[in-house]
Amino acid sequence: MKIKLISLLCVVSLLMLCGCSGYREADNGYIVTAIGFDGNEDFKVSVEVVTAGGSELRSEPKSEVISGKGNSPMEAVFSLNSKISKNLVFDHCTALLIGKNLSGKKLEEVLKYGKEIKELNFAIDMFMCENAEDLLNESESVSVARGFDIAANLKETKSETGIDYQNKFYEIYMEYNAGKSYSFPYLKVKNERIIIDGESVFKENKEKAHFTNEEALLYSFIKNNNNGGKIFLGEEFADISHSHCSLNNGGEYTVNLSIKQKSKKFSKIFKKRVEKMLGKHKEELNFSSDKIKLKERDGI
Amino acid sequence: MGKEYSFHKLCLAAIFFFDGIALFLPFKGAKNGDLSALIFAIILSVFLYFLCYFLADKIYKSSGGNGVTKVSCFLIIAFLVFTNAVTSKNFINFISKEVLIKNPKIYILILFSAICIYMVSKSDKVAAKAGLLSFVFIVIVMTVMLIVSCKNFEPVSLKKLFVGKVFKRSFVYLYKALLFPIAFAIFSRFAFYNVSVKKDIFGFLIGTVLILVCYLSAALTFTLHFASKIDYAYPISISVVNIGELYTRMDGFAYFIFFFSALIRSSICGFGIKMLLKKMNIKYPFEKTSLLMLTSFAVSYII
Numbered sequence: 001m002k003i004k005l006i007s008l009l010c011v012v013s014l015l016m017l018c019g020c021s022g023y024r025e026a027d028n029g030y031i032v033t034a035i036g037f038d039g040n041e042d043f044k045v046s047v048e049v050v051t052a053g054g055s056e057l058r059s060e061p062k063s064e065v066i067s068g069k070g071n072s073p074m075e076a077v078f079s080l081n082s083k084i085s086k087n088l089v090f091d092h093c094t095a096l097l098i099g100k101n102l103s104g105k106k107l108e109e110v111l112k113y114g115k116e117i118k119e120l121n122f123a124i125d126m127f128m129c130e131n132a133e134d135l136l137n138e139s140e141s142v143s144v145a146r147g148f149d150i151a152a153n154l155k156e157t158k159s160e161t162g163i164d165y166q167n168k169f170y171e172i173y174m175e176y177n178a179g180k181s182y183s184f185p186y187l188k189v190k191n192e193r194i195i196i197d198g199e200s201v202f203k204e205n206k207e208k209a210h211f212t213n214e215e216a217l218l219y220s221f222i223k224n225n226n227n228g229g230k231i232f233l234g235e236e237f238a239d240i241s242h243s244h245c246s247l248n249n250g251g252e253y254t255v256n257l258s259i260k261q262k263s264k265k266f267s268k269i270f271k272k273r274v275e276k277m278l279g280k281h282k283e284e285l286n287f288s289s290d291k292i293k294l295k296e297r298d299g300i
Numbered sequence: 301m302g303k304e305y306s307f308h309k310l311c312l313a314a315i316f317f318f319d320g321i322a323l324f325l326p327f328k329g330a331k332n333g334d335l336s337a338l339i340f341a342i343i344l345s346v347f348l349y350f351l352c353y354f355l356a357d358k359i360y361k362s363s364g365g366n367g368v369t370k371v372s373c374f375l376i377i378a379f380l381v382f383t384n385a386v387t388s389k390n391f392i393n394f395i396s397k398e399v400l401i402k403n404p405k406i407y408i409l410i411l412f413s414a415i416c417i418y419m420v421s422k423s424d425k426v427a428a429k430a431g432l433l434s435f436v437f438i439v440i441v442m443t444v445m446l447i448v449s450c451k452n453f454e455p456v457s458l459k460k461l462f463v464g465k466v467f468k469r470s471f472v473y474l475y476k477a478l479l480f481p482i483a484f485a486i487f488s489r490f491a492f493y494n495v496s497v498k499k500d501i502f503g504f505l506i507g508t509v510l511i512l513v514c515y516l517s518a519a520l521t522f523t524l525h526f527a528s529k530i531d532y533a534y535p536i537s538i539s540v541v542n543i544g545e546l547y548t549r550m551d552g553f554a555y556f557i558f559f560f561s562a563l564i565r566s567s568i569c570g571f572g573i574k575m576l577l578k579k580m581n582i583k584y585p586f587e588k589t590s591l592l593m594l595t596s597f598a599v600s601y602i603i
Contacts, residue, residue, distance in 0.1 A: 115530075
């Protein structure tokens, strides 16, 4: 019995060895933390890579930005690979940046490339910016890499405001595939730090609307993409535990807000702000109405 | 095997049924009514199973020297070799595309075939016990993954999943499910001669539940239309799940699920071949079974 158990253990251990065949040493590759695509006529790919310190003891990891060009995303990555001596390791890539000049068919090609390439996780977060290469080059990283800073920034924004941007690669690809609108958090550099500055809404691979942070928050209520958070609107503040939006029979949006502060009521300004946003983007984003009814109640 | 192995038979039936189809769900080109088509195909294949079990029963009760029995056995062996080839081809392709991407397929095939043939060299009780352990692992993992992936599910119209062109689509699924009946029927009748066929039915029921869990996890995470465009949607639907900050990209669990189920399915084909060769009183049944299995693995590599 003992021999059988030991034999079984050996066999199971042998099975585990398969994983060793594709092993990678940390300093044998460039760890990609962010990847960005730009392009007007052709594609430009920029990757932020982190390299282990090398032979020096206790050396800090360093990040740098490398670029490549090509007629397709695959070609651009290939040309980037040809410039470097080590392999690119995408396992820790946390951000996929799309430059603003990349729209229409080019954006479609990037989405298809992201779907085909096995190295990029389906759940990678996607962002929009003016120019991905400039964003990566002009900013300084707070942590080890800008990619990680962006991920941390997104997490913080989500937990504070409650906005669920639905910007994971598979979420965006699903919406694009179904012909619906999809959105990216918009990044920009401020005081050498990358911040989230609003939201870009796309449909049919063209930008239909660009929201400020405030408008992005209100948009999340309308789309039922808000998990509860702190709202700052001018001088108004509310801590929302839950929100729900529906279209009533009168052709008017009803937004139910559960507010943690007891007996808190928003002023008419909040309602007017939402209606203004709805009216401004009604046609491009197919809002059913620009009228809204607000219902506040005490939340938990 | 006696009645004390009845639960083992149920587990084996569930896994065997599950492996034939789960890896590819939902199939390419899924449209409205796809889930109904899948369920309809499953029901048809269960009816087909009874026909196959009846045939297996006839062969079990007949003498091995009978000409008709021999011809039937040879035909069934050919089909088992084909079933094994398809099973290993599906599994090896999955592993080489998703897990061991840069490794040549041949290494994966050699390892897999060695384990299968080793399993077939043992008694059928070993397969039964392995099936039980694999079943427990598969059920626990799939249940946990279903619970934690609920938050990623998109709202979807159930009407779209159930109402549509069912009949034509069901034959697409039936083609994959058709591979199931005769292979398990032989093993079930020959190995579990004291256990009622009711356990097979319960096993299919559980296998169907597992299949539906795979299908719905993929279809609700990615929407049906998008999920049908992804290769191996179920493992990818697990890879986007996260539990807290630390537990992400847990698609490794899916690799083990499909490894155990492919191993059980392949082994059952091997056992079926061995039992039929013994029935025909052919000498050295295990050696000839190994040869036939190696042939089927070689075929799976080439096709």
